[in-house]
Amino acid sequence: MNDTRRTPWAWVPTLYLVEGLPYAIVNTVALAVFKDMGVDNGTLGPLTTLISLPWLIKPLWSPFMDIFRSKRWWILLTQFTMFITLAAIALFLPVCSMSALMALFVIVAFASATHDISADGFYMLALDRQRQSSFVGIRNTFYRGGLVLGQGLLVMLGGMLQKRTGSVEGSWSKVILISAALIAVIAVYHLLTLPKASEDIDRRGSRTASEILSGFGESFKSFFLKKGVWWAIAFMLLFRLPEALSLNLLYPFFKDGADVGGLGAGTQMYGLVYGTFGVVALLLGGILGGIYASKVGLRRAMWPMALSLAVPCAVYLLMAIFRPESVWSIGSLIVLDQFGYGFGFTAYTLFMMQFVDGPLKTSHYAICTAFMWLSMKLPALVAGYLQQWLGYVGFFTLVMVSCAGTFLAAEIARRKIVTE
Numbered sequence: 001m002n003d004t005r006r007t008p009w010a011w012v013p014t015l016y017l018v019e020g021l022p023y024a025i026v027n028t029v030a031l032a033v034f035k036d037m038g039v040d041n042g043t044l045g046p047l048t049t050l051i052s053l054p055w056l057i058k059p060l061w062s063p064f065m066d067i068f069r070s071k072r073w074w075i076l077l078t079q080f081t082m083f084i085t086l087a088a089i090a091l092f093l094p095v096c097s098m099s100a101l102m103a104l105f106v107i108v109a110f111a112s113a114t115h116d117i118s119a120d121g122f123y124m125l126a127l128d129r130q131r132q133s134s135f136v137g138i139r140n141t142f143y144r145g146g147l148v149l150g151q152g153l154l155v156m157l158g159g160m161l162q163k164r165t166g167s168v169e170g171s172w173s174k175v176i177l178i179s180a181a182l183i184a185v186i187a188v189y190h191l192l193t194l195p196k197a198s199e200d201i202d203r204r205g206s207r208t209a210s211e212i213l214s215g216f217g218e219s220f221k222s223f224f225l226k227k228g229v230w231w232a233i234a235f236m237l238l239f240r241l242p243e244a245l246s247l248n249l250l251y252p253f254f255k256d257g258a259d260v261g262g263l264g265a266g267t268q269m270y271g272l273v274y275g276t277f278g279v280v281a282l283l284l285g286g287i288l289g290g291i292y293a294s295k296v297g298l299r300r301a302m303w304p305m306a307l308s309l310a311v312p313c314a315v316y317l318l319m320a321i322f323r324p325e326s327v328w329s330i331g332s333l334i335v336l337d338q339f340g341y342g343f344g345f346t347a348y349t350l351f352m353m354q355f356v357d358g359p360l361k362t363s364h365y366a367i368c369t370a371f372m373w374l375s376m377k378l379p380a381l382v383a384g385y386l387q388q389w390l391g392y393v394g395f396f397t398l399v400m401v402s403c404a405g406t407f408l409a410a411e412i413a414r415r416k417i418v419t420e
Contacts, residue, residue: 006195008127008135015075015194016143018186019119022082022112024150025179026052029172030105032155032251032267033093036168041252041384048248049381051105054113055373062117062366063219071125071362072194074118079187081111083180090177094169116369121362124353126197132353137290140349141283144342148279154179155251156271163268219363226364231416232355234409236371237378239306239348241405242313243341244379249387249395253316261392263323265330277331278338285342292343298350299414306410309344310403312337317396348372351413 031048039047065074089096089104096104123139124132154175161171223229254270256262263269285308293301315333324330352372356364379402387395 006193008131009138011190011194012123012135012139013142014186014189015119015123016139017146017149018079018183019112019116020143020146021150021179021183022086022108022115022146023052023055024147025086025154025176026105026109026112027248028147028151028251029154029158029175029179031248032158033101033168033172035252035255036158036162036172036267037098040388041249042388043384044252045248045380045382045384047102049377051102052109052373052377054106054109055116056370056377058113058117059220059363059367059370061114062363063360065114065117065121065362070196071118071122072196075115075122075194076187076191078111078115078118079183079190082108082115083184083187085111086176086180086183090173090180093173093176094167117362117366120365120369122197124361124365126195129357133294133350134290136293136349136353137287137346140290140346141286141342144282144286144345145279148274148282148338150179151251152271152274152276152278154271155274156268159267159269159271219360220367222360223364223367226355228355228416231412232351232368233371235351235413236348236368237375238405238409238412239351240309240345240372240375241379241402242310242399244376245383245386245402246313246316246396246399247376248380248383249392250316252384252387253320253392256392258323261320263319263330265325269327269330272327273331273334274338278334281335281339282342285339285344286346287342289343289346293346293350298347298354302347302410302414305344305347306406307344308340309347310406312340313396313399313403317393317400320392320396347410347413 027048030051031044034047035044065071085104085107089101089108092104093101127135157178158171158175161174162168165171226232251267251270252262254263254265255267257264289305289308293305315337319330319333324333352365352368356368358364383395386398390398
């Protein structure tokens, strides 16, 4: 039965923190490791895309998770798997070949992608629609907080350790070991406290193998037969286009020197402004975004949130032009960007949750998150090469032009999909 006595505050923040952190480790910490090991900007995009492919293909196994074991069981299994694999990366990174290191990151990505399916499904099963809407800002904030923890505090720590020890591999090994320990603590906490929902049951034996395969095909067929599905896909691919272009280039932008148009601020500065200034702004923006959307509805919130997500990307163009050196100047600009992103990203999550509402919503949501992955990784494949061709000023100008994609997506959602 549902454990209604346990407030969602007891598990939603930690569940989504540990959903965001491994994604950041695979897509940002790994990027920083490879960059510090000498990989060029153009190669970073395809490399990080390759090791994060599980987020694209996870709909292939999501239907089986609807019937095999409970979502709670999968959450715990994948969290302990991520802990063990990250601990292995930390121990073997100083002596690991590049191919072996990539293979270990892929295992983390598979476990994390599976965790995403189970966590999102559990969220929708354990909470009614009103509480889903009320907590979506908290959920997004702590998910993004996990990302910022990975791309901010952990990267800052990596920079500090490199300055102190002079060892790239040894420093990143310690950072990844700390992240493994954090995930282990949360996994044990969830083992003891994660509630049991009445709809979250193990359905093994309820279907034959042929029925499972038939259901697998039905989940995909029913998704693509949903009303307005192609408009919804367009929204999912376009809404975050500015972030998709810029995200993988932010660490190189901080790291690269003035001779190539970068800030020359280094690893520690990048971690500081994202891991302290940025995370506070992100948390506040996400919480306010959830409150705002729950009060006015997604249709009315869509345009303010689209503007909030896209327009603050101008801070990177300003930094590329004026190249500020003060931590307070850079930090203030990052605060503006992260607050706007935290506020605006709420619309993206609410849109997907409303679109998949109904039968097979766990599998359908996993398909949506695959399109979310594509929305980030397809632009990232070429972003590094575009930056090398255009320079940082030209590249961040292109990012601002790409805000038109966000605005088009907002209008698509309001006119074609959102019905509230």
